Amino acid sequence: xxxxxxxxxxxxxxxxxxxxxxxxxxxxxxxxxxxxxxxxxxxxxxxxxxxxxxxxxxxxxxxxxxxxxxxxxxxxxxxxxxxxxxxxxxxxxxxxxxxxxxxxxxxxxxxxxxxxxxxxxxxxxxxxxxxxxxxxxxxxxxxxxxxxxxxxxxxxxxxxxxxxxxxxxxxxxxxxxxxxxxxxxxxxxxxxxxxxxxxxxxxxxxxxxxxxxxxxxxxxxxxxxxxxxxxxxxxxxxxxxxxxxxxxxxxxxxxxxxxxxxxxxxxxxxxxxxxxxxxxxxxxxxxxxxxxxxxxxxxxxxxxxxxxxxxxxxxxxxxxxxxxxxxxxxxxxxxxxxxxxxxxxxxxxxxxxxxxx
Ligand SMILES: Nc1ncnc2c1ncn2[C@@H]1O[C@H](COP(=O)(O)OP(=O)(O)OP(=O)(O)O)[C@@H](O)[C@H]1O
Ligand SMILES: [Mg+2]
Numbered sequence: 001x002x003x004x005x006x007x008x009x010x011x012x013x014x015x016x017x018x019x020x021x022x023x024x025x026x027x028x029x030x031x032x033x034x035x036x037x038x039x040x041x042x043x044x045x046x047x048x049x050x051x052x053x054x055x056x057x058x059x060x061x062x063x064x065x066x067x068x069x070x071x072x073x074x075x076x077x078x079x080x081x082x083x084x085x086x087x088x089x090x091x092x093x094x095x096x097x098x099x100x101x102x103x104x105x106x107x108x109x110x111x112x113x114x115x116x117x118x119x120x121x122x123x124x125x126x127x128x129x130x131x132x133x134x135x136x137x138x139x140x141x142x143x144x145x146x147x148x149x150x151x152x153x154x155x156x157x158x159x160x161x162x163x164x165x166x167x168x169x170x171x172x173x174x175x176x177x178x179x180x181x182x183x184x185x186x187x188x189x190x191x192x193x194x195x196x197x198x199x200x201x202x203x204x205x206x207x208x209x210x211x212x213x214x215x216x217x218x219x220x221x222x223x224x225x226x227x228x229x230x231x232x233x234x235x236x237x238x239x240x241x242x243x244x245x246x247x248x249x250x251x252x253x254x255x256x257x258x259x260x261x262x263x264x265x266x267x268x269x270x271x272x273x274x275x276x277x278x279x280x281x282x283x284x285x286x287x288x289x290x291x292x293x294x295x296x297x298x299x300x301x302x303x304x305x306x307x308x309x310x311x312x313x314x315x316x317x318x319x320x321x322x323x324x325x326x327x328x329x330x331x332x333x334x335x336x337x338x339x340x341x342x343x344x345x346x347x348x349x350x351x352x353x354x355x356x357x
Contacts, residue, residue, distance in 0.1 A: 001026040001184045002047070002152060007056035009281070016042040018208035019056070029175065031187045031195040034205035035231070039079055040188040043205075047186065058339060060152060070099070076150035078158040081186075084129045084139040090140050091125040095150045108147075115143035118160050121171070134161040135307040137172070146177070153178065155187045156270055159194065171198055179193045192232050196220070204228050220281075224266060226350050229279045236285065236322040239277045239352065241334045245270050250349055252276060256319025258294040260341060275352035282311060284326040284345035288338040295338035298322075300331045314339060 004023040004082040017039040024030045032040045045051035047058055049070035058066045065073045074339045076097070084093050094115055098108040116122045119139035129137055129166070143183060158174075159167045175198050178185050189195050195202045196216040203221065204211040204227075212224040223229035226237070240252040243259065252262050262278050264270060288295045297317040304311045305328060312324045312331060316339060324339065331337050341347070 001061065002186065003057075003059040004037060004043075004047070004271075005057040005059070007043065007046060007058065008054045009039070009046060009051060010054045015208050017046070018180050018207075020205070020210045020246040021056075021201055024186060026184055027179075029178060029187065029198060030184045030202045031196040031199040031202045032205055033188060033189060033192065033202050033231075034211075034344065038205040039208040040190075041135055041156055041203060044050075044077065044134045044156050044186065044188055044274055047152075048075050048154055049073050050077075054346050068204065073147060074150055075152045075154060076145040076148060077154040078083060078141050078145040080156040080160075084137055084140055084144075086128070086130040089126050090121060090132070090143075090350065091126050091285060093129055093140050094143045094147050097144055101148065103148075110149045112143075112147070113190070118146065118173065133161065136167065138162065142170075144218075149181055149183065153183050153185045153186060155185060156187055157190070158193075160189075163326040168195075174198070186257060202233065222263070222265075223279070226277065229348070229350075234282050234323055236280045236282065236320065237279065238320060238322075238347070240276050240278050240349070242269065242272055242274045242349075243278055244272055250276075252278060252347075252349060254278070254296065254314040256296045258296050260294065260347055262347040265348050267351050268349045269351055274344050276349040278347040278349055279320075280341070280345065282323040282345045283309075284342050284347070285322065286340055286342050287314075287324060287326055288340035289332055292340045295340040298337055298339045300333050300335045300337055302333050304329070327338045 004020055004022050007017055008019045032043060035038055040103045042051060046053050057064060091112060095108055098111055116125060119142055121139055129140055142158050159170055162170055187198060201215055202219055203213045206227050219232050229235040235329050239255040243253055244250040248264050250262055250264055251259055253259050263267060268276055298314045301313040301315050309325045310328045312326050314324050315321045
């Protein structure tokens, strides 16, 4: 449905988007996820036709649209800054896209009403958009892009101004609606939880480069590099040395004590004696009973209750400070404890010195 081929955009010295290639299947919900300034908006604007690639190609369906103007691309877009018409009311803003493609007034009314109902703005149809809150304006922008039901919809942080409850509800409804309509969507966010909740697949960007593309489960469980691991949830890193390699796994001796079996990431060295970093999620660690095999000596620095879980910040002896997800009141600050891997947990090994991602 959508293919980006080696897409690059420079602004003077800045490489905003750096050789990004990816495919989005028809009906798929793909999210571009990454920190501020990593090139998400620039990528979206190139797909929509508001920005010209420095090099590379954009294919929508079976058409190379790289040089077509925006209105010829069959692509809808929700802009990060809404781009609404302040002098028009909500209804006229939402009808805009339908009118400009020549829909007749009697035909466009149901589409406008459907879109307004989705974002819960039906009663505001005749308000001027400048008399709406930021969150309400954002919902108008969403309704305007949805109303023409474009085959490909691009959404640039469309939920960022909604309060937590409305944001979650709109998120779930948005996903259900796009799936029902069979729309293909490229969604942009810097919020990992939102990306996981919405997407079929997530593309992680950093400094204009595609770091990894996969399902939320793949990205969380097997991050391709340390940047992805840290950006997607909490990650602990232990220094270690490879003892022996067996296929895609290695036995590693931790500087903090103990020997763990780890899965080797793509760029991890595969020779005995090599230095690696082992990544372990907080929920893959546990405070172990005295005498547990391959446990690490540590001391509890502090405890943070977070509702569904309790997090312990733990200082290992001669190793890093790490975060452990545990049970309430399992240990107290100052306690000496032992740290072990959960039954089936598998650390991921990366090269100790990674190139910049
Ligand atoms: N028109 C422009 N002129 C010069 N530099 C630009 C322009 N647009 C974007 N950039 C630069 O390109 C890089 C990527 O910007 P972009 O807006 O795509 O990031 P983003 O991932 O959308 O960030 P955010 O999460 O803050 O919205 C940034 O370094 C930005 O300063
Ligand atoms: Mg942006």
